[in-house]
Structure formats: C-alpha cells, structure tokens
Amino acid sequence: MPLGPDSIDQLARARNDLRIGVPVVIAAGDAGLLILAAETLSAARLSALRGLGGAPVLAVTARRAKTLKARPYDGDLARIELPETADPDWVRAVAEPADDLEKPLLGPFVTRRDGDVAAHRAAIALTKSARLLPAVLALGLEDARGFADTHNLTLLALEEAAVALATSTTFEEVVSARVPLAVARAGRVHVFRPRDGSEEHYAVEIGAPSRAAPVLARLHSACFTGDLLGSLKCDCGAQLQAALAQMGAEGAGVLLYLNQEGRGIGLANKMRAYALQDQGFDTVEANHRLGFEDDERDFRIGAAILRQMGFGTVRLMTNNPAKISMMEANGIAVAERVPLKVGHTGDNAAYLATKAAKSGHLL
Numbered sequence: 490m491p492l493g494p495d496s497i498d499q500l501a502r503a504r505n506d507l508r509i510g511v512p513v514v515i516a517a518g519d520a521g522l523l524i525l526a527a528e529t530l531s532a533a534r535l536s537a538l539r540g541l542g543g544a545p546v547l548a549v550t551a552r553r554a555k556t557l558k559a560r561p562y563d564g565d566l567a568r569i570e571l572p573e574t575a576d577p578d579w580v581r582a583v584a585e586p587a588d589d590l591e592k593p594l595l596g597p598f599v600t601r602r603d604g605d606v607a608a609h610r611a612a613i614a615l616t617k618s619a620r621l622l623p624a625v626l627a628l629g630l631e632d633a634r635g636f637a638d639t640h641n642l643t644l645l646a647l648e649e650a651a652v653a654l655a656t657s658t659t660f661e662e663v664v665s666a667r668v669p670l671a672v673a674r675a676g677r678v679h680v681f682r683p684r685d686g687s688e689e690h691y692a693v694e695i696g697a698p699s700r701a702a703p704v705l706a707r708l709h710s711a712c713f714t715g716d717l718l719g720s721l722k723c724d725c726g727a728q729l730q731a732a733l734a735q736m737g738a739e740g741a742g743v744l745l746y747l748n749q750e751g752r753g754i755g756l757a758n759k760m761r762a763y764a765l766q767d768q769g770f771d772t773v774e775a776n777h778r779l780g781f782e783d784d785e786r787d788f789r790i791g792a793a794i795l796r797q798m799g800f801g802t803v804r805l806m807t808n809n810p811a812k813i814s815m816m817e818a819n820g821i822a823v824a825e826r827v828p829l830k831v832g833h834t835g836d837n838a839a840y841l842a843t844k845a846a847k848s849g850h851l852l
C-alpha cells in the first residue's frame with residue numbers, strides 16, 4: 490500500500506474539511522466541482538468563491554426544495570442559483586428551516602435543469618455523512634486536479650467517492666474488556682472502529698452466547714437525550730435498559746450500541762428537528778424540512794458487526810419491521826421478533842403514534 494491516502498482516507502478527510510468550513514474538490518474526469526457545506530460557510534470563503542467568477546449554485550435535497558417551493562429538476566436534488574446579493578446568512582437560511590415560519594424566505598428560487606449532477610449528489614451524500622445539513626455550495630471547475638493542488642484542497646475522484654460512500658462497512662475490533670453490569674456480572678464491551686473514519690460503534694456482550702443458536706439481540710441507535718438524560722420525548726432510554734435487563738435475565742445476549750444518533754442525522758440535526766417539532770411538525774415532517782429522509786441509518790453496519798462477532802441468526806428485540814427486513818437483506822437471519830414495548834409516556838404518545846402511522850412501527 491502506498492504511504493499516501495487512498496480513496497477511503499480521502500473521504501474521511503473530505504468529511505472533516507467540510508465540517509470545519511474548508512472546501513473540497515470532486516473530480517469527474519478533468520473537470521469537477523468545488524464544494525462547501527452551507528452550514529459552515531464563512532463570509533471570507535463566500536467572497537473568495539465569488540472571486541473565482543462563474544455561477545455557483547446551492548444544491549439542496551428534493552425534500553428541502555419542496556419546503557422552499559423550488560423546482561427539483563434533478564430528481565432527488567435541486568440546484569438553486571445564487572443571487573448576486575446572497576450572503577452566508579442567506580445561504581444558511583435556505584439550508585436551515587428554523588426560521589421558515591417566522592421569516593419565510595422570499596422566492597422564487599431559480600433552479601438549474603441543465604448538466605450532470607452526479608458530483609452534486611456525491612457532495613450531498615458527503616455532507617450527510619459529515620452529519621451536517623444536506624446543502625452544498627458548488628461551483629464547476631475546468632481543471633479539478635490543478636485547482637485542488639493550487640489551493641491545497643482535498644480531492645475526491647467522483648467514481649471512487651461514490652463507491653466508498655456506498656460500501657464502506659468494514660470494521661476493526663479495536664479492543665474488548667470485561668465490564669460487570671447491574672443486569673449481569675458477565676458483561677463485555679467491544680469497540681468497533683470503521684475503516685472510513687466515521688463514528689465508532691460498540692457491542693455489549695452478555696454471558697457467553699452460542700454462535701450456533703439464535704442470539705437474543707438488540708440494535709440500539711444512540712439517543713443522547715433518551716439514553717443519558719432520561720428525555721421523555723422518546724422511548725429509547727427505557728428500551729435500552731429493558732433490553733439489557735432481558736439479556737441479563739436470560740443469561741446471554743448481544744446489544745449493539747450504534748452511534749447513529751437521531752436516526753443517522755447526528756445530534757445537531759436531531760436538535761434542529763426537535764426545534765421544528767416545537768413549531769408543530771411531527772418527527773417525520775421535521776426530518777423532511779431539514780432535507781433528510783425519514784430514516785438515514787445505515788442498517789448494514791449492525792449486520793456487519795454481528796457477522797464479524799460470529800452471529801448469523803438473531804432473536805431481534807424491536808418494534809420496527811424495517812429493521813428485520815434490513816437484517817435479512819444483509820445476511821443476518823431473524824428467527825424471532827421479540828417486542829420491546831416500554832417507556833410509553835404522555836410526552837411521547839404522539840411521537841410513537843407518528844412512528845406507527847408513518848414508519849410502520851408496531852405499537
């Protein structure tokens with residue numbers, strides 16, 4: 490292997506660059522796209538971008554475009570032309586729905602319909618994987634490599650980036666150690682580090698579950714507010730405790746603690762969604778207004794970790810039928826669904842009802 494970064498390493502760099510407001514170049518052949526995340530755009534970088542000439546666009550998802558009443562000619566995304574007067578606040582207001590109701594943005598937004606959008610699509614996927622708002626300022630470049638070299642920017646080759654974004658689910662088990670738990674003295678925590686530099690995930694193994702029989706398993710998605718703070722807005726904390734308790738009572742099980750906070754949009758975006766919920770939108774509508782799909786989790790991660798630990802068949806603790814089909818689609822057989830109905834409160838009744846009505850959860 491050469492000493493320098495490969496395409497997956499470049500992806501990890503690009504994610505971090507966007508998070509700190511540094512542009513990234515996506516090369517498609519000789520040409521390419523200069524991209525900046527809307528969320529971290531500074532006035533200085535916007536004026537440097539304008540200094541390059543050309544006609545930058547703000548690419549948003551079709552979900553966000555719908556709220557903005559901008560025509561998404563590109564299917565799943567829309568490229569909004571940047572008015573001459575647009576400043577970083579304008580860019581952020583288009584990307585971020587917090588003030589949509591209080592200060593509605595004045596359209597009409599002019600959207601592009603010509604040209605190829607594969608690089609814009611990769612850029613949006615990249616901002617999602619960086620847990621930023623899915624909105625990207627983009628400017629076409631004639632000589633992508635030359636530009637990246639001159640300005641010392643991370644360069645992603647479009648084909649390689651698309652492949653890396655879509656397939657990167659290999660993990661190294663970094664360490665495991667014994668952790669006696671209240672529910673079972675025989676507890677062990679394993680830490681899995683993804684090859685692509687994204688969040689680490691954990692597995693809590695209870696007892697010594699057989700690899701030859703179906704294992705009692707829970708794929709728990711991180712919920713800082715529910716798991717740690719005891720938030721009443723969701724049922725996550727109660728589900729986490731109940732799953733561990735059942736594994737302790739049966740003497741064996743495996744709980745994956747997947748750092749897919751906020752159904753995969755990250756804590757900052759989940760808090761943005763919560764703010765929208767206080768404006769009257771439900772959990773699914775809030776995700777859409779932010780530009781996300783209902784659920785942005787990558788269920789291949791849980792399946793890959795289970796397989797790596799030697800488990801092939803599970804008794805899955807869940808109320809979400811989509812989780813069962815995603816496990817089966819990714820090589821984990823589900824012998825049984827074990828319901829996990831705890832943590833229902835007056836505060837989360839509407840949230841749970843929305844999940845049942847819109848996301849197919851079993852109440």
Ligand SMILES: Nc1nc2c(ncn2[C@@H]2O[C@H](COP(=O)(O)OP(=O)(O)OP(=O)(O)O)[C@@H](O)[C@H]2O)c(=O)[nH]1
Nearest residue numbers: 710711712723749750751752759762772807808809
């Ligand atoms: N985006 C978003 N995420 C939320 C919200 N409330 C909880 N979450 C996240 O949702 C995830 C848990 O998903 P759930 O939909 O509760 O349950 P599930 O994992 O699909 O299904 P179960 O296996 O039955 O628990 C956690 O990552 C939470 O942080 C919300 O209003 N918006």
Ligand SMILES: [Zn+2]
Nearest residue numbers: 712715723725
């Ligand atoms: Zn929660």
